[in-house]
Amino acid sequence: MAGQLTVADIGKAYRFYPSRWARLSEWLAPGRPRHELQWVLRHVSFSVAAGESVGIIGRNGAGKSTLLKLITGTTQPSEGEVRVDGRVAALLELGIGFHPEFSGRENAFMTGQLMGVPEPDIAAAMPQIEGFAEIGRYIDEPLRTYSSGMQVRLAFSVATAFRPDILIVDEALAVGDLYFQHKCYARIRQFRAEGMTLLFVSHDPGAIKSLCERAILLDAGGIRVDDRPDHVLNYYNALVAERENAALLAPAPPALGAGMRSGNRRAVLLEVTLLADERPARVVRVGERVRLSIRFRKEKEVTDLTVGFLIRDRLGNDVYGTNTWHLGQKALREIPVGAIACVDCDIPALNLGPGSYGVTVALHSDLTHLEDSYDWWDNALVFEVVRGSETFFTGIAQLPGIEAKVSVRP
């Protein structure tokens, strides 16, 4: 059945030799191995049915790129077997084996020939390839003159000019601008409707959620979860949080964020956590209900104590900030010296746009920190917002419940 993929107990190990001579001596005397094996992937098995869309997610070094190389056949497995039915087109990193000296047109022909397409068909498809890539007269210039955006536009255009049975996309689209990403996703969706199998690899859980009905989490060379995307997303969050927490068990004061601290330390911040579904999270969806938990200790007697937080976007713009004084929480005065207290801010809907955000937290007196700053922690927490199932939008603010109505004037 065209478009079916089976991966059976595959593993990939790379050999490390102490020196070149060690490799030569091993070739000449095969009985005595002189290498060390490093397994980057082991005991991985799964099947993808024709027409299915599967996302592959995992941290850097989990083995995603290696798995793809094994599936496309550019490298051989050390163990196990890969069975692929039909034609595979892959976008691995930038460019599909493009030759920098040849022109875009020549590279397109070469890629088409590699895919087994007869030359007249490639020539007939060239106008459409040029149209999608939108690189103008650069199509006849050597590839080394292209920007990375142009390369990926051409690569995607050529790879999808003839609908493959299985399409594999590996982070390649991240380089293009929004307009281009849109075109790509539109084409992918169209092919999916025609029954193409899709394997989508990404760091971005949101993209996986919108394109795939199934996700596989790879971690340290093995499959950890194989389930619906939102389940896998939760597991991914937990995995990331677990790693961070493991780092927290170190004796020194934990530094979740790399930010600077200042203040007279009459009250001290201990821990700042973002919780989704009662579990620590670093990745949350647009509009998700979250809780910001700020734990601190009052070291000395102070006249006033206010806990404040400020969310900033990745460029440092203020997104939202407030403090317990404005929120009307006066119970902070009652905290005895030496006690550990926790302020939990319940945020019913985190209506921020997708992106990376930092939370700066401060303990100070009264209204603002300008009076008396006890502990100011820049970027105490960094988290990421990813797309959920809401209507598509861009920007740092989600405006929920928008509707568009059309009326025609006679």
Added chain:
Amino acid sequence: MFGLVRDIWHYRDFVRGSIRREIATQYRGSLLGATWVLIGPTAMILIYTLVFSQVMRSRLAGVDSTFGYSIFLCAGLLPWTYFTESLGRLQAVFVANSNLMKKATFPRICLPVIALGTATFNFAVIGTLFLIFLLVSGSFPGPVLLAALPALAVQVALAMGLGMLAATLNVFFRDVGQAVTLALQFWFWLTPIVYPLGSLPGWAQSVLAWNPMAVLVAHYQSVLVYRRMPDLASWTGLGWVAALALFALWLGLATYRRRVGELVDEL
């Protein structure tokens, strides 16, 4: 073995297209374009002819035409250049195409075929021009020319065998590429291309008889310069060189087949 041939056949469009692209790249961006394919060897022939026949006043025994030395030189130099170019392109073929190999799936054997094909095209161009020159200057050998074909076939086999071996090994031990280049320099002077074999002392002639390229070049010279069928000794010589070439071909292909899976991991 037949698997390899079948793979190449399936990808013949890619092979054909790539050879065309390689050739186009040779003179891309130049003013003189395709003429450079001719200028290189022609210049080399002119220089050697000038140096040896005019400046050093060499004359060949048994040939008294004014072009005698030039034809003698070309008879050896053109096939030798074909040999060197084949081997040179082959030994670098996997390393030079590392990007393609890491990103695309195709039978890797296509790459050496493309390398050999490009060198063959270049040889065909200069070879044809040389034959036209022979015709025009009244020195065309006639039907005896066909006797050169078996030698050419043996040469191609030898180049392919050594080239595949070098190409595969070069991925793991980059010294191989350097060594081949160096070896070819020495090999050139150990082959009677620029000088006639007869001008060497007896002991040197017997030593050089073990040089497979010397056997082949003698064969070409017999056909093109002296315009006669090579003698029995020459054919016997061709016989053992052919055996050597087949062995080299087997060794090259066997090494390639053994290591092809690991190539990408090293590139």
